[in-house]
Amino acid sequence: MENQLLAQQIMTLIGGSKNVSQSWHCITRLRFNLFDDTKVNMKEINQLNGVIGSQFSGGQYQIIIGAKVAEVFQEMDKQFTNSNNEKTTNNKKNMNVLDTIFDVISGIFTPLMPAIIGSGLIKGLMALFVVFGWLSSESSSYVVLTVFSDGVFYFLPFLVAMTAARKFKTKESLAVALAAMLMYPTLVNGAADGASPLSMFGLSIPLNNYSSTVLPIILGVLLLSIVNKWMDKIVPETVNIVFSPMLSLLITAPILLAFVAPLGNFLGKYLEQIFTTLFTVAGPLAGLLMGGLMPLIVLTGMHYAFFPGTFASLQKFGYDIMLLPMNLVANSAQAGAVLGVTLKSKKAETKSLAFSTFIPAIFGITEPAIYGVTLRLKKPFYASLIGGGVGGTIFGFFAVKATAFSIPGITALPTYIMKNSNNFMYALIGYIASFVISFVLTMLWGFEEDKKDETKDKKITTLKSDPQATTQPIDIFSPVKGCLIPLDDVSDETFSSGMMGKGVAIKPLGDTIYAPFDGEITMTTPTNHAIGLRSAKGVEVLIHVGIDTVNLQGKYFERFVSEGERINKGQPLLRYNLKEIIGLSYDETTMVIVTNSAEFLDIIITGEENVEATTSRLMMCIQ
Known part of the structure; x- marks a missing residue:
């Protein structure tokens, strides 16, 4: 329910589903292509509980969520209707060339990250097991694990074809068919044997091995999207399903195999050579700049521009010396900085937030650390840039190499193990150096915690800490006049199943929600149909007016309080037009849920069938 509520809030504040052309997510961010950026209420989105x-950036609107991004995206995805998806196929929003490139690359590769990272980690574990003597590189088990780790990369064109088709808004099956042509054994085996090019109606078809490549299929699917749209327009609808796909492939495939794919292959190798030469000629300087500036590159989304070169390098040499290693030291530096904040901060909230971002940062997920801690406090962010720069210099000097694509965190270290090489030792030195330097500088420089947070800390501490050694029950009174019904009878399974916590439901007869106790407001919604409260004795309550009333977009609702505001029992919180809500066929049932039910021994329902606002006792929380 918490993720559903956050998804509803975000959808409202980005201008609704009709303002979304495309949406996807990466490890920590929701990503949107929008029709009209001016409809986004960024200020309110940044203040939502659950948004970092x-x-x-790069023609996208990005919302940093953190570890729960997949769950929130899943809830958002449910809100997109088929009619809206059809409408969004014609997004004419203008972006500059650079933004368009970043947007396309991130849209293609982000959905593939789970498969790529999972396979990369398997490869790292294989290297680790061989070093420890747990696995022989000559064994059958090693061969099978190689299939597990290399399969995704060998057949990468198939995966890229699928996501590129979604990005370019063309038929996925035709895109995958193009990938199958690129990977056909005649081409792959012919390239290995040095066979002469094939010919087709005067066109020369070079024999190349396109396994593990990305640019050839991306360019091919882009061409397909143009040809197929053209075919759909000129082929009569009665025979479109037969002739449009055939003609699209007959036109696209020869051009792809003769010109586009060889060009893409050439560009991929060219990118790889640029990056390799950069680190060969000026390794320490390149490492200093890339390692130090990598957080800024990631923040802008520009790191996706390095993906084609990274895959080209992994294909040709079996390692990457830039994107993955530089990300590793930069992420290590972020982890060191937030650990420094954890130990240096004098405020409980800042300590808690910093430590909660430290663990993900260790494993290579640093957006929560950057947005939630270091960037906000400034000096720790500067410390992390210096730490990453030092680590990058070490990596550049020793030409440290990553042998597989994985999340650049501590679990990626096994991917730096190479036979007859000190690569792993150098990687470990750079990793530790970036962490330690960032940590020490954060501890030495300190940082200023703003006064607004201090006030908030004191307020929360006052409300949460009522250290009465008592077993007296905590009373929750009815927030509205109405008829009590069991929570089990509510038509929304999220509430009736007890997923949100124990509580009751009320068929309201009044039009105002009142505070059921003394406390504070912890959560509000832009649509004003729900509100979160915390009592002075630590009971957290969600009051949700109606079922699916979020669809009213705030119409017929009026809120009198704001987040963080102190409230007294009986104080009006919300008002709504009950008659209009019922008239529109919405279920007006109002839920009163103790969301932290697990913190109490029991929640006893004490209300009678008919309850009065603020005077009838609904529940007792037994401590």
Whole structure:
């Protein structure tokens, strides 16, 4: 329910589903292509519980959620209707060339990250097991694990074809068919044997091995999207399903195999050579700049521009010396900085937030650390840039190499193990150096915690800490006049199943929600149909007016309080037009849920069938 509520809030504040052209997510961010950026209420989105921060970058609107991003995206995805998806196929929003490139690359590769990272980690574990003597590189088990780790990369064109088709809004099956042509054994085996090019109607078809490549299929699917749309327009609807796919492949495939794919292959190798030469000629300087500036590159989304070169390098040499290693030291530096904040901060909330971002940062997920801690406190962010720069210099000097694509965190270290090489030792030195330097600088420089947070800390501490050694029950009174019904009878399974916590439901007869106790407001919604409260004795309550009333977009609702505000029992919180809500066929049942039910021995329902606002006792929380 918490994720569903956050998804509803975000959808409202980005201008609704009709303002979304495309949406996807990466490890920590929701990503949107929008029709009209001006409809986004960034200020309110950044203040939502569960949102770390947001930004416009590379033609996208990105909302940083953190570990729960997949769950929130799943809830958002449910809100998109088929009619809206059809409408969004014609997004004419203008972006500059650079933004368009970043947007396309991130849209293609982000959905593939789970498969790529999972396979990369398997490869790292294989290297680790061989070093420890747990696995022989000559064994059958090693061969099978190689299939597990290399399969995704060998057949990468198939995966890229699928996501590129979604990005370019063309038929996925035709895109995958193009990938199958690129990977056909005649081409792959012919390239290995040095066979002469094939010919077709005067066109020369070079024999190349396109396994593990990405640019050839991306360019091919882009061409397919143009040809197929053209075919759909000129082929009569009565025979479109037969002739449009055939003609699209007959036109696209020869051009792809003769010109586009060889060009893409050439560009991929060219990118790989640029990056390799950069680190060969000026390794320490390149490492200093890339390691130090990598957080800024990631924040802008520009790191996706390095993906084609990274895959080209992994294909040709079996390692990467830039994107993955530089990300590793930069992420290590972020982890060191937030650990420094954890130990240096004098405020409980800052300590808690910093430590909660430290663990993900250790494993290579640093957006929560950057947006939630270091960037906000400034000096720790500067410390992390210096730490990453030092680590990058070490990596550049020793030409440290990553042998597989994985999340650049502590679990990626086994991917730096190479036979007859000190690569792993150098990687470990750079990793530790970036962490330690960032940590020490954060401890030495300190940081300023703003006064607004201090006030908030004191307020929360006052409300949460009522250290009465008592077993007296905590009373929750009815927030509205109405008729009590069992929570089990509510038509929304999220509430009736007890997923949100124990509580009751009320068929309201009044039009105002009142505070059921003394406390504070912890959560509000832009649509004003739900509100979260915390009592002075630590009971957390969600009051949700009606079922699916979020669809009213705030119409017929009026809120009198704001987040963080102190409230007294009986104080009006919300008002709504009950008659209009019922008239529109919405279920007006109002839920009163103790969301932290697990913190109490029991929740006893004490209300009678008919309850009065603020005077009838609904529940007792037994401590």
